[in-house]
Amino acid sequence: MHSSQFDGAAVFSGGGFMPSQATQALESSFSYSKNRDAQSLLPLTVKQINDAFLLSDDKSNMIIDGVGVKNVTLVGRVCNKAGRITDVTFVLDDGTGRIECSKWLQEDVDTNEAEGIRDGMYVRLHGHLKGFQGKRTLNVFSFRCDVNIMSKFSSSVF
């Protein structure tokens, strides 16, 4: 009985919070990612990234083997690790070159994981290539120690 007497407009008309069109507007402006290629994950060497960077006119949109480079996976040795409270940075050396990497530490689990990386370790990284002030760095979202040591040689040719 009570529910039938409920009048939303009357309840909300007193000022303060008003249900508005905002939620609908948000829905209509939301769009799904258009292109699967934009999400591809490329196994690369640092040399390939460097070559593509030097060749491309549009530094924010590199292409390697006809594919736009967004997410990449690399394997190499960790050097010059520097841990801070909010992020960890290090240089990855895969034998073909060195690239600066950084990972933001948002959760406790990230911090614990980051403490596990030490200089000299081999790791596999998944990350997002970012250009910043003319430098190309790798924004890491996942890294792990290579349990199977041979998989580090799968980076590009296998």
Added chain:
Amino acid sequence: MDTSNPSAFVNAELLPNFIGKKVRAVVQVHQSDGGVAIGKSTDGSQLTVKGLPQVPAMNYIEVIGIAESNQLINAEIWTDFGNTFDTDSYNKLCQLANGEFRSLFL
């Protein structure tokens, strides 16, 4: 990003192409004493490595350093890969990284 100082994947056969340059190789250590180790390359030849600490005999060690002669590497960095290692795959990688897919590496 810096690709000015790469270390080439080598086996004993490819080592002479990089004298004076930085290389990396996996060596199965047979004998090691006082900083000099003698071992087997992934293509089955004997290699000598200077600058290695005492490592367990028969372990596979990756060395990164300067190629001093046809059979000698002066190690700067080394990693112990343990006593099981797929030398055939690594050897194939050395060949591909210096042959068909050289442009991806050097």
